[in-house]
Amino acid sequence: MKFVTKMWHPNIYEDGKVCISILHPPGEDPVSGELPSERWNPTQNVRTVLLSVISLLNEPNTSSPANVDASVMYRKWKDGANTEYFDIVRSQVEVTKQEAVADGVTVPTRVEDYVAKGFPAGGRSGVHDRAEQDAFAVSNFDDDLAAYYDDDEDY
CATH class of the missing domain: 3.10.110.10 (Ubiquitin Conjugating Enzyme)
Known part of the structure; x- marks a missing residue:
């Protein structure tokens, strides 16, 4: 890299x-x-x-x-x-x-500008579907081992 x-x-x-x-x-x-x-x-x-x-x-x-x-x-x-x-x-x-x-x-200047807020209206279709899902997952910083298992500490 x-x-x-x-x-x-x-x-x-x-x-x-x-x-x-x-x-x-x-x-x-x-x-x-x-x-x-x-x-x-x-x-x-x-x-x-x-x-x-x-x-x-x-x-x-x-x-x-x-x-x-x-x-x-x-x-x-x-x-x-x-x-x-x-x-x-x-x-x-x-x-x-x-x-x-x-x-x-255009360079974002606020943290909020870097974070995906969800999927566009009308659903997720077309070529961008996987890229949008990946961007959404990264923005959530969800590091759970699986979708059904929450391994994070609850504070």
């Missing part, structure tokens, strides 16, 4: 490739420090990979960085030592917004 826009992040290589255990080949690698269960396996799907990447973007793994400089800056920023990391990321976001406008892409 690779970002095509510039990303300043501890777990993103300079060429845009994402460094995340779930994408590493299966098997044991004593050098990586990863458990085999954290690596790719046939039960992974687009949803689990995307959720893992979203999680990584929100909470970088600074103990195993792909971009050491970004990792050091991120830790300093988290500790309140400086804003260099934040400033670089904000600058990249602004450049990306300008590129999106130039490409005719």
